[in-house]
Amino acid sequence: MHARRRTVLTAGAAGAAGLVTACGSSADGDGDRSTAAAPETSRPAKPSTSAGAASADGSVPGGExxxxxxxxxxxxxxxxxxxxxxxxxxxxxxxxxxxxxxxxxxxxxxxxxxxxxxxxxxxxxxxxxxxxxxxxxxxxxxxxxxxxxxxxxxxxx
CATH class of the missing domain: 2.102.10.10 (Rieske [2Fe-2S] iron-sulphur domain)
Structure with missing residues (x-):
């Protein structure tokens, strides 16, 4: 059981940012159903844009x-x-x-x-x-x- 927990914690560390921004669990008692929908509401971190470099598509610098x-x-x-x-x-x-x-x-x-x-x-x-x-x-x-x-x-x- 401890090995599985370590695996979950290791895997969870990589996705922690997504979990923090996902909707809360139903433990708060307000009828939140987001635990089941977490994959839909979890988002990866936004890619950073460099103001000084052209983007991969050759567009002008200045943001996505x-x-x-x-x-x-x-x-x-x-x-x-x-x-x-x-x-x-x-x-x-x-x-x-x-x-x-x-x-x-x-x-x-x-x-x-x-x-x-x-x-x-x-x-x-x-x-x-x-x-x-x-x-x-x-x-x-x-x-x-x-x-x-x-x-x-x-x-x-």
Whole structure:
């Protein structure tokens, strides 16, 4: 039994970051079903981008391309799940970037509607303007993510 435990701890050390950001277990008594869904909500660490080097695809330095500015509706936003970033456009031409990781249990937010960024796990909602908590059990706003918009392209960094 001890050998298995050592194996689990060794294997677990490599994936510890993913477990920390995954939703909590049902031990908190709030009906969280995330233990069964942990593989879907656990995310690997975001790849770092080097501002001084060209990316593998030959694109211009300045961060990973998220998408087109035209894909972000005014008064709404879009979740870039793979990068764990949500980009909003509160007013025409004003783009904001935030972490897509809910501050309550670490779930990934699923969408933006009616002026809020919405988490499916426990109903937390955040303002598209500053990511302040609007509703739900989230203890703090979403973290800001640095984004740039140039030539109609949104990039991290």
């Amino acid at each position: 391309v998220l998408g087109k500015a035209s894909d972000i509706p005014v008064g709404g936003g879009k979740v870039f799940e793979e990068q764990e970033v949500v980009v909003t456009q509160p007013k025409e031409g004003e783009f904001k970037g935030f972490s897509a990781v809910c501050t309550h249990k670490g779930c990934i937010v699923v969408g933006v509607s009616d002026g809020t960024i919405n988490c499916p796990c426990h109903g937390s909602r955040y303002s598209i303007t500053d990511a302040a908590v609007v509703a739900g059990p989230a203890p703090q706003p979403l973290a800001a993510e640095r984004i740039t918009v140039t030539g109609g392209t949104i990039r991290l960094g």
